[in-house]
Amino acid sequence: MEKQDKKPKRWSLEDIRDYLSQHDIRSSVYRLKIFEYLINDRTHPTAEEIYKHLKKELPAISPGTVYNTLRLFLEKKIVQLVNVEKNQFRFDATLSWHGHLKCLGCGRVFDLHIENLKLSGLEGFEIFEKHLDLKGLCPECLKRKNI
Amino acid sequence: MEKQDKKPKRWSLEDIRDYLSQHDIRSSVYRLKIFEYLINDRTHPTAEEIYKHLKKELPAISPGTVYNTLRLFLEKKIVQLVNVEKNQFRFDATLSWHGHLKCLGCGRVFDLHIENLKLSGLEGFEIFEKHLDLKGLCPECLKRKNI
DNA sequence: TATAAAATTATATTGATTATAAAATTATAA
């Protein structure tokens, strides 16, 4: 039998409301929807991408709200920054230790499972954050290139 | 006998002139000095830090030259970006595969030796760049904090 | 309902980086 990909559970708005509350964040329609997009779609979007995505469903939303909310989420540590972009922040609501690969062809940001990482020269240091970021091409873009 | 730290060789201006030439980069006083600072001091400076450092010795230098030169060096792939800063680029002329730790106390960026890294889920991908970036506190800053 | 607190909006500001065009320097040809 083939190993099956674990299908990540989709968070309901109620799940998110509880989660925000547990982290001392008051809920609002926008906050719920921004977090929902991050946690369920998992595309590591920029603030602008989140804004454009939500504007379809909630046309009254303003970019400031997205920026404010993301800053709040960072402060409360329920999202992390992804460093694959030169001039823009990308956001991830998945906090477990994993890496990222940005495909330079299609722009998608893929999650990487890190099986093993051993560093030396860190004796006496205290670590708060770790980021592993790759750039490359995904299989689809490689195939397209070689046609 | 204790394992001894390898002392990195210091590059002469002639070394650098040859190196730039090998990479199709014409030399100039500023280009030589910018690369010299990067390769010999190894502090992973920002453009602004390079500008301030060189201005002491070469007061006529302009920030534009530093930005232009760093962009050229990136294009010719003789420097790489270090992603430890939120709003600023840091630069490294050491191209071998290694990681970085930014101390949030003193701001220094340390090099890390990566003994082992094993990723999964990259079958069929092509990788061009890898970055490993940590944030934390260095031993000196930890000691200072605990006094 | 009245009042206070918080969230959202529109707008202006910031600041690192890039773009542009003129001036200075360097390389090459005559």
Place this chain on the structure above:
DNA sequence: TTATAATTTTATAATCAATATAATTTTATA
């Protein structure tokens, strides 16, 4: 050497994601 072209550097303006500000709207609570 002198002329000419190519390159580098400079001063300046422009860009643009992110932040700050203050007014407005919404929500919570008395």
